[in-house]
Amino acid sequence: EDKVVQSPLSLVVHEGDTVTLNCSYEVTNFRSLLWYKQEKKAPTFLFMLTSSGIEKKSGRLSSILDKKELFSILNITATQTGDSAIYLCAVWNTGNQFYFGTGTSLTVIP
Amino acid sequence: DGGITQSPKYLFRKEGQNVTLSCEQNLNHDAMYWYRQDPGQGLRLIYYSQIVNDFQKGDIAEGYSVSREKKESFPLTVTSAQKNPTAFYLCASSMRGQGLQPQHFGDGTRLSIL
Numbered sequence: 001e002d003k004v005v006q007s008p009l010s011l012v013v014h015e016g017d018t019v020t021l022n023c024s025y026e027v028t029n030f031r032s033l034l035w036y037k038q039e040k041k042a043p044t045f046l047f048m049l050t051s052s053g054i055e056k057k058s059g060r061l062s063s064i065l066d067k068k069e070l071f072s073i074l075n076i077t078a079t080q081t082g083d084s085a086i087y088l089c090a091v092w093n094t095g096n097q098f099y100f101g102t103g104t105s106l107t108v109i110p
Numbered sequence: 111d112g113g114i115t116q117s118p119k120y121l122f123r124k125e126g127q128n129v130t131l132s133c134e135q136n137l138n139h140d141a142m143y144w145y146r147q148d149p150g151q152g153l154r155l156i157y158y159s160q161i162v163n164d165f166q167k168g169d170i171a172e173g174y175s176v177s178r179e180k181k182e183s184f185p186l187t188v189t190s191a192q193k194n195p196t197a198f199y200l201c202a203s204s205m206r207g208q209g210l211q212p213q214h215f216g217d218g219t220r221l222s223i224l
Contacts, residue, residue, distance in 0.1 A: 006152070034212065042200065042215035043153075088152055092212055096141050096160060096204060102152040 006101035023089030024071040116216035133201035142184035
């Protein structure tokens with residue numbers, strides 16, 4: 001059975017801390033792994049990772065994929081209260097299906 | 111601007127009633143999806159459609175029905191058989207080929223029981 005597992009389920013940190021969110025997967029016909037940030041409404045796309053070992057970076061956020069060990073991490077440095085959200089990991093397969101994890105709820109306190 | 115429109119934003123259902131959530135996209139995407147999200151949870155797939163006049167059940171299809179008569183539209187009906195419908199419902203679409211952002215989402219509909 002195809003599945004995506006995220007950890008931790010929730011996290012509370014102080015502003016300025018660095019956090020690492022984990023995503024492991026077992027999905028056949030893997031195409032890409034996706035990270036989203038969700039606040040009140042629709043998930044906002046962050047990264048798409050297709051190749052192993054190539055870091056994607058956007059400001060204080062970065063992510064990398066390991067296709068051998070079947071996992072990805074999302075790093076957020078110097079966290080701010082605006083980073084508080086649910087972070088979703090999804091795997092996109094070649095059949096155009098998307099498998100989502102349960103998400104990590106991040107709370108950043110001032 | 112191209113995008114996905116879901117309506118209504120909020121919906122209340124009475125016991126024994128069927129309700130329909132609308133999802134329209136003008137991105138010319140072939141595939142469309144419906145997800146359910148419960149508080150503090152990720153997204154669970156209800157139904158998806160890769161092309162017009164064809165759709166498949168996802169992980170939690172019981173108590174729901176869909177249709178795909180037009181490429182732009184993928185309405186979801188929550189039937190009276192769905193005993194716990196209170197949730198946030200997200201519609202999404204994707205294109206089959208390569209793209210910078212593989213899946214686009216609407217702003218969601220919050221459904222509650224009266």
